[in-house]
Amino acid sequence: MQILLKKTMYSLFRRSVIPLTRTTGLRTLCTQAVEPGSKEHIEKLVKNKQVVVFMKGTPDKPMCGFSNAVVQLMTFHGVEKYESYNVLEDDTLRQGIKAYSNWPTIPQVYMNGEFIGGCDIMLDMHKNGDLIEELGKVGIRSAVLDMEKNKE
């Protein structure tokens, strides 16, 4: 009971503090005509959005090491505004996103409606510099570029 209460309070807190992190429950209310977890539903979540992360937990409290790694990468590259969806709160979305991307694991990162990859791929792209380029494609200047500039 206590845990449930804590969870509810936490989710209320999240809604009020970071409006960009939407809980899927809210989303479902807004998109009644669209079947939750369907291709159409997920397309709406990712289309025309710079960066969207499907993860376990929230950016403030990731519930999985791989999801946490992706959040850390976003912070490192100075990506402040991205939408995140907690699949642990919505099993329909959890299954739906796996089917939509044809990708069996979480986290999953989308940029401009395009599936970029999971944690391993994001880490690879971070290491080889491709992530800077990929962010640039959707109009985000990676903070890493400024770090390099400062070094010069």
Place this chain on the structure above:
Amino acid sequence: MASEAERPVQAGITRKLTEHFQPHHLDIVNESFMHKVPKGSELHFRVVVVSDKFQDKPVIQRHRMVNEVLQEELKNIIALSISAKTPDQWQDSDQKVGKSPACRGGAFL
């Protein structure tokens, strides 16, 4: 070294990846010990596959190839971390398996 009977999932992953990719190098690490799961669990894996079959394929496609081969296993395991390299890339790398990020407690959620 645990026998195949004691580690059926790992044995299955090894067999399938070997058959499908004829890898120059193959590492399969059961990382379940890093998570809050019963001792001896086979739920979190990290694989390194070095194969000619990845030549000229983008990384996302390489991962899809591995996921495809392990689709049955993926129905039951919680995590699969993949490193898919060509023999040249493997030669140029530090040739280490690496380690997955620390668990954040959500394994059974």
